[in-house]
Amino acid sequence: MNRITKFKMCGYFDTTPTAKLLYIVLDELTGDSGEVVVSQRRISDALHLSRSAVSRNLRTLEQVGAIRIMPMYHSDGGRAANKYILK
Secondary structure: OOOHHHHHHHOOOOOOOOHHHHHHHHHHHHHHHHHEEEHHHHHHHHHOHHHHHHHHHHHHHHHOOOOEEEEEEOOOOOOHHHHHHHH
């Protein structure tokens, strides 16, 4: 899917402008696989948003079916950055 199509699709999401911005950022980070592993802290620092705002809007994107959030873990069982799969 080309960028213009992604932007148009993003416009139809019934969500906040911040969630739409997050979708576009995730889309830019995914590459051909449609998947990206990135921490919410890294996203919040890059966009100058609170981590809670990032978390809330990512959950909103998952609820509207735009992304899938997959929790990731280190080999010792500790939490790692989530994997986001764009649909």
